[in-house]
Amino acid sequence: MRAVIITIGTELTDGRIIDTNTRYLARDLERHGARVALTLSVPDNPDEIVKALDFALGHEPGLILVSGGLGPTRDDLTSPALARALGLECKLDPLAEAMVLNAIGSTRPGPNQIKQAILPTGSIPVAPAGTAPGFIISGGEALIIVLPGVPSEMKLMWEDVSSSTPVKSILEATKAPARKTLCFYGVGEPRVGEAVESVLGESQSGLEVSICARYGEVILEISGREEDQEQIDDSMKKIGDIFAEYVYSDGKTIAEAVAGKLVHGKETLAVAESCTGGMLSETITGLSGASRFFLGGVIAYDNFVKTAILKVKQDTLDEEGAVSETVARQMAKGVRAALGAGYGIGITGIAGPEGGTPQKPVGLVYISISSNTEGEVRAFNFRGARDDVRSASVTAALHMLNRLLP
Secondary structure, eight states: EEEEEEEEOOOHHHTOOOOOOHHHHHHHHHTTTEEEEEEEEEEEHHHHHHHHHHHHHHHOOOOOESSSOOOSSOOOOOOHHHHHHTTTEEEEEEHHHHHHHHTTTOOOOOHHHHGGEEETTTOOEEEEEOOOEEEEEEEETHHHHHEEHHHHHHHHHHHHTSSSSHHHHHHTOOOOOOOEEEEEEEOOHHHHHHHHHHHHHHGGGTTTEEEEEEEEEEEEEEEOOOHHHHHHHHHHHHHHHHHHHGGSSSSSOOOHHHHHHHHTTTTOOOESSSSTTTTHHHHHHSSGGGGEEEEEEEEESHHHHHHTTHHHOHHHHHHHSSSSSSHHHHHHHHHHHHHSSOOOOOOOOOOOSOOOOSSSTTTEEEEEEEEEEEEEEEEEEEOOOOHHHHHHHHHHHHHHHHHHHH
């Protein structure tokens, strides 16, 4: 089944807010076997919303998910815009009105609040997770589901909608595709692409190949029909054998892979971060169950923190500077000793855009791993903006640890 996702909000199209709703909905639809044919983001402009829906319907989807523009403010224009696109009127829906009254805990709502209950005629209201009801409506051959833009509300309401009739019956009738994923680090996207072409040859008819590269990682996914599963498994095994030393998972993130090894080995981890400023700790603690292995971290941005807490030697700082191999080693060893962890990670570098020199340019990062039995330190020269350098550093640190863990 083909699906389209439309997210609405000027804050999305002007870059103030990152659109996480599209990613969430797309992954969930893919999990059910639906193929997302198109994603669109449009501002809070009724003309643009109408154009987006017309464009989406032109792709002949079975399902259209719309997120955003259902709130009480004057820029929440999704309901009247969709009604206009479908040639319908907008009217106060009694069931939606009752939902709004229940949500706000009042029998005397203001005009802006009751605006949330004015829906296109023929809509089936969806109970709100906040104050704005969603709704389901037919758009020709497509079923249109309209949800709020607030991510927490959207997720809760989508869970309810996707498990109820008629959406549940549509999703259940959609077969999940045959699919397999391999994740690599340290091998380039072109080499993986060449291997895919070599292995699949002329037999890739009906198969979909996706190769995504970021921060040194390459994620390969091959999908197809249910009857293609054996061919996909066989092809992926051959590709995995070619790049055996670079494979780190069959779909898990590197953080998940590292967490699994630490938990299995009953090991603990502590981190000391300078240029990443807590990004590594955030990545780790974003995993459920991180408390089973992660003891904590030190954001040693100032040299005083490096010397006072991590026991980095002042002589080293004076002679080599904070961004150096020796300091990275001492940070990793110091945080491991301070927190009593089995493994320690130390990161120090120049994230930019300022602070670089010809000897130590922006993007230079030293990462060290310390353990009871061995240690390692590597120098990296990452490219990109500040957040790219920091994200690449986190990714590299986790891969270094992953390769040291048994």
